Amino acid sequence: MSGIYIHIPFCKTHCTYCAFYSELLRDRQGSESFVSALCAEIEDSAFPDNVRTLYIGGGTPSVLSISEFKAITAALESKFPVSGLEEFTVEVNPDDILHWGQDYVEALKSLGVNRISMGVQSFDDGELHLMGRRHNAEQAKSAYNLLLNSHIDNISIDLIFGFREGLDTAVIEAELLNLGRLPQHISCYQLSIEEGSGLDRMQQKGLYAMPADEECERQYYAICSMLKRLGYHHYEISNWALPGFESRHNSAYWNHSPYLGLGPGAHSLIIDEKGNFIRRWNDECLEKYLQLGSMAPGSERQRAWNTLRGEERLTPEQIREERIFLGLRTDKGVDGQRIPEDKWFVSDSIIVDML
Template sequence: MKPIGLYIDFPFCLARCSFCAFNIQGYREGFAGRYAEALQKEIAVYAEMPVWQEREITSIYLGGGTPSLYAPGVLTGLVALCRTRLPMAADVEVTLEAHPATIHAENLSPLREGGINRLSMGVQSFSDTHLEALGRHHTAEGARAAFFAARAAGFTHIGIDLIYALPDQTFSGWEATLQAAIDLAPEHLSLYALSIEEGTLFDKKARAGLLSLPSEGDAVAQYQAAQARLAAAGYRQYEISNFARPGEECRHNLLYWDRGEVLGIGLSAHSYLDQEHRANTDSLPAYLEMIASARLPVDRVEKVSPEALRKDRIIFGLRKTEGVPLELLEEDVSLRQTADRLISEGLLVIDHRQIRLTSKGLLLADEVALAFI
């Protein structure tokens, strides 16, 4: 059976964070309830399609937004619907993105009992000063309490997301946040450099000269310190931003980096199926109206040529520390010439018939990706 991932998007949040440029909505019970019903209908429509021949879902990812704002019964009901209507691997990974302010003993136990077996906690920082600047609605102690509650509820697969290179963040401050995360012993850690996105609160502050950001050199120092400290703590870096205990790599994310097939459900969700990229509408009213009319909410479809797919597999696959098979480049002279140039510049290396980023290449991964486009 061919593995496929299922992504279900929940666009509602407590409030927009200072760094966020995603298509999110403020949480309103009426809209949120109608939206959950629409998700059920979209899943039911896909369940009747021939797309499932020779395919099996190996991962479900409930993302957003803040899906953990919903009552456990809504989330586990969707998971149960998927299990009932769609072909599912026996060991399917079911991840819930969780805001620390929204999870506690009362909802974590029913979530775990209802089939959600992995949490991705958006902690972002263990500094209350930085959490306030980021616009988060939790404290460092609140994040710890949420983590311990998840453990008590039986979650044995927990990931923590952190952001580095924050405004006014010192090297020692980043080390303190990193150590606080390590002390909790999660199975997985994702570390992202702050990106100033157009239209965000941070963008407006930066334009007004009100944001003091670390230098590029400081950001690199924070990243390299994290690599060393996490390796010493037993975490293996398996992708540019992701570190895990052995066997705890995120199966769903690996599908994206390997350019495997993923079906996206919900507002703004993207799919890759049958050599096509498909994107759902970005408009919540349009999404609800299309689902109510028994129409799929897809508004963009792009056929992917074999050449484009090969480039995608190289660009996304090189994000993994293991790289990609050398054969991918040997099929195209121009791609191999590009790789040879990047090897000469010290950004790529060939290792046991795999081509991968060097330590220097990990720092310049965007430039490597652009070279292959």
């Protein structure tokens, strides 16, 4: 299983809890220049494996126009063998879906997108306002209906817990059941306050306080019970799916499979010709990315991408540790066959128990 992740580094506004790399999108010229640089990076990239999943995330990919999506998919198709593509996900914001309308969603579908991941985050307008989201609960539900009307039959929604005291899962359950059709997939992450984020500043000024750990734990277990009741398979700490709709792309991360990341801030895990595992990342610098992307095609540009990149060769210990902690996130657990034997490792009683 191998996938490509593309990072779109733009948002229209910044949410108060967010730490993902993104710049404010000021005009269409900004996104057009970025897409042209991204197509250059695609052209200059190599990835030996057959691509099984594509994931366009961010940032907010739905700030891109359909013609920009067309340019990206055309560049991908001309470079990588994508005929065996099993899953093609695009992340969207409800506000963009309402702005662009049904034609936009249908056009994404015609480009091969077969899974949409939408950031709903909460069904409470007060919370959405504090989070700095650019939609309210009603708009998120309208956008969800628009996806249903566009016959998207694999929809994932993101929710956040641990944002405020007293989260009532009965309310969330009722909202989910009122959606017309349950989303096939739900990612529900606990809020964490990232340094330098809006919430961090609000917390320092005494304008916001996170619930206590015990309350977050109560919320998490209440969510687990509620989603189990609704028929969801809890397959990863923060991810639930109706049977058969587990995310293939994200499952490949947790399975420690290789993937190629493109766009500023994107990470890759690549196995080189000698069998080494290489972690590679693009720096979070849009300006430099645009500068490299505007160079004339050729070997000089191809080499120049390295000035934006960092990489490390994973040691056997790192591979072991990553496979253990990634496996422990999932209901499959750690696959002992894929953990090379090691004295230090097998002397740890907790790990031995897991294997």
